[in-house]
Amino acid sequence: MNGVRIHAIDLQDAQRRAATQRAAAPELPVLLDVEVLIDRDIRAAFKALGDLPPGTALRYVGTPRGLAGLIADVQRLGIADGVVLKPLGDSPVADLMLEELAPGLAS
Template identity: 75%
Template sequence: MTTTIEDGVRLHAVDLQDAQRRAAELRAATPGTPVLLDIEVLIDRDTRSAFAALDGVSTGGALRYVGTPHGLAGLIADVQRLGIADYVVLKPLAGSPVADLMLAELLAS
């Protein structure tokens, strides 16, 4: 079976606790429907550079991660480990090269 975004329910939250609460509500209301958690992302090779690039960036109000590829991988693992969402939707901020940095930094480890 192939699951597409259209088959799931998108979840917007301000932090992981909010995401966990909202995910539980969604799962109760729509059993068996995949939950997709939106995460706004700005990563760089080091945290200082990521936060510097964040200056003046507006957001859409979703859960936000600013830091390194390894930290983002840890957040995604926490989302899965805690059963918050079945999938995450990464929404790059300020043109952050999320896919390129994730591949470069995590495959090299």
């Protein structure tokens, strides 16, 4: 099954865009693009952000747990059916999510 990806500047914008998309094609899942830069602590994440240019999609900079919270909010609020994580710079998103969050999800 295909889905449609949306880009938004914040969650309110994402909610509007998703509603528009669902009205046009309710059978297609809506996926929200999120630019991501995470690290084990928030200061390191913001330091790594450095001189990266502003993005064109919703951006999350912080910790793996905070990113998980954002994803949960997107689902809980019905904003999108899923998210597409777009790592910024050399952010080890997959590794940190598996190391930091997967053990807690298994219990």
